[in-house]
Amino acid sequence: MKTHPLDHISRLLDNAASAAGRPSPRLLAVSKTQPADAVAGLAALGQRAFGENYVQEAAAKIAELAQAEPGTPALEWHLIGHLQSNKAREAAALFDWVQTVDRTKLVAALARHRDPARGPLNVLVQVNIDDEASKHGCRPEDVEGLAATIAREPMLRLRGLMVIPIPHDDPELGRPAFRRSRALFDAMRARYPQVDTLSMGMSGDAAIAISEGATMVRIGTALFGARARREETQAPPFYTGR
Numbered sequence: 001m002k003t004h005p006l007d008h009i010s011r012l013l014d015n016a017a018s019a020a021g022r023p024s025p026r027l028l029a030v031s032k033t034q035p036a037d038a039v040a041g042l043a044a045l046g047q048r049a050f051g052e053n054y055v056q057e058a059a060a061k062i063a064e065l066a067q068a069e070p071g072t073p074a075l076e077w078h079l080i081g082h083l084q085s086n087k088a089r090e091a092a093a094l095f096d097w098v099q100t101v102d103r104t105k106l107v108a109a110l111a112r113h114r115d116p117a118r119g120p121l122n123v124l125v126q127v128n129i130d131d132e133a134s135k136h137g138c139r140p141e142d143v144e145g146l147a148a149t150i151a152r153e154p155m156l157r158l159r160g161l162m163v164i165p166i167p168h169d170d171p172e173l174g175r176p177a178f179r180r181s182r183a184l185f186d187a188m189r190a191r192y193p194q195v196d197t198l199s200m201g202m203s204g205d206a207a208i209a210i211s212e213g214a215t216m217v218r219i220g221t222a223l224f225g226a227r228a229r230r231e232e233t234q235a236p237p238f239y240t241g242r
């Protein structure tokens with residue numbers, strides 16, 4: 001019997017964590033561009049948390065899965081792509097987590113549209129840790145203010161930080177950015193006891209991110225194979241096959 005990539009990845013994550021003397025991170029399966037049945041396949045193996053980049057794509061997939069597998073354990077959906085303010089209502093209704101909160105305007109919109117019956121929406125502050133002019137995410141010096149704004153909203157639950165550092169051909173070169181992220185996370189956690197999530201590391205650099213203290217890694221390519229369209233992965237794969 002062939003071992004599923006999920007088992008390999010889980011083992012690699014566990015090994016990276018134990019080598020660094022850290023707890024194993026949560027695995028977020030990044031299912032963007034993947035069909036609903038690929039999600040169902042991983043869900044059948046026990047994977048619960050899935051990440052999507054586009055609200056529209058996620059809405060279709062979530063609806064399809066709900067119809068295909070009624071009564072199966074609920075999946076946990078994370079938005080990991082940039083969120084436009086005019087999509088905040090839909091995002092607040094669809095997702096369990098929004099990892100890309102990077103401005104005050106979004107905080108109010110998400111809080112206003114969250115249905116109280118669903119409980120608070122989990123949110124991460126996305127930080128532009130490499131200070132790239134063109135990327136999303138707030139500046140490191142703005143994290144504290146944004147966190148305070150989120151913490152004041154009863155319908156939002158501040159859970160931590162998310163970062164997407166610049167990709168490097170040699171993932172080791174990303175280590176300083178992960179280390180700076182962990183320091184910001186520790187500062188946030190010292191102020192807010194409910195903060196428990198540092199989302200960093202993808203297929204190409206998960207091991208480095210874990211050794212620097214990631215508590216959640218977002219893995220697409222290494223679980224599902226290369227994506228056919230939209231995104232190219234710049235980093236080398238963390239897992240390259242059997």
Ligand SMILES: *Cc1c(COP(=O)(O)O)cnc(C)c1O
Nearest residue numbers: 030080202203218219220221233
């Ligand atoms: C696509 C994506 C990932 C997963 O990337 P892989 O290299 O396929 O593992 C993780 N995080 C974000 C924000 C993404 O857009």
